[in-house]
Amino acid sequence: xxxxxxxxxxxxxxxxxxxxxxxxxxxxxxxxxxxxxxxxxxxxxxxxxxxxxxxxxxxxxxxxxxxxxxxxxxxxxxxxxxxxxxxxxxxxxxxxxxxxxxxxxxxxxxxxxxxxx
Numbered sequence: 001x002x003x004x005x006x007x008x009x010x011x012x013x014x015x016x017x018x019x020x021x022x023x024x025x026x027x028x029x030x031x032x033x034x035x036x037x038x039x040x041x042x043x044x045x046x047x048x049x050x051x052x053x054x055x056x057x058x059x060x061x062x063x064x065x066x067x068x069x070x071x072x073x074x075x076x077x078x079x080x081x082x083x084x085x086x087x088x089x090x091x092x093x094x095x096x097x098x099x100x101x102x103x104x105x106x107x108x109x110x111x112x113x114x115x116x117x
Contacts, residue, residue, distance in 0.1 A: 003055050
């Protein structure tokens, strides 16, 4: 049951975080999702959701228990959606991506959509 509580809380957090990130990207001039610096954190949260989701779907009567915790949809369908979203993240990766510490200032500015002064 503890895994399910974590899954529900993390799922609610993730969904709200996506709404906030979309609002921020619009307010900052329409930054594309793949250029938004917060996408790495969102990907990390999504990865945890997928792993945790794989565990909670094994719980007997998981949907009934999830409803009691305030979850409004099928756990299995949500996990499948998160898996698809996580696999879609791969499209944002390129062969030339480097760790931040190996980027030049220009590469960093372009990758994270920031202005270098």
